[in-house]
Amino acid sequence: MLHPRHWDALLLERVGRLPATPVDRWLRRLSTTADHGKLWALIGVVLALQPGQPRRAAVRGLGSMAVSSALVNAVVKRVFSRVRPDLAATQGERALRRAPRSSSFPSGHSASAAAFATGVALESPVTGALIAPLALGVGYSRVHVGVHYPGDVLAGMALGCGVALASRHWRTVPTQPIPR
Secondary structure (H helix, E strand, O other): OOOHHHHHHHHHHHHHOOOOOOHHHHHHHHHHHOHHHHHHHHHHHHHHOOOOHHHHHHHHHHHHHHHHHHHHHHHHHHHHOOOOOOHHHOOOOOOOOOOOOOOOOOOHHHHHHHHHHHHHHHHOHHHHHHHHHHHHHHHHHHHHOOOOOHHHHHHHHHHHHHHHHHHHHOOOOOOOOOOO
């Protein structure tokens, strides 16, 4: 049986061989818009401006994202220290302007995206379902622009979902008034 890194390299190579399309530019923009959680912070602010369920969704999503990002960038990336893919293989229109310098495994962008989307979905399933395709797009964009292997993205998404699901044990908001 082949090692998982073999499949990672094979999938990355196949994505890299996809023909150039106008979508390349949009995926690169999506990837950079998600840098440092900017995309999720913007969506979180929009949700937080509304009372009730959207505000709770924003708080849980942003909190999950913050914990996930700290865990990935301060701990997990340092433990695994995986070298990023060779950017020379990435086509010009796809490639990011500046290559990331951190370790490749796991993808911090994917962890943040999954943590935010899952955290939002825990409070507002409909809003979470609307955000989920965007989160998946961010994860795929990291492979498409050549800065992560698919396994990095899957691991980041799993970690982000796990952090958000663990947030259920944080402060819970009662749905019914507490009787006196």
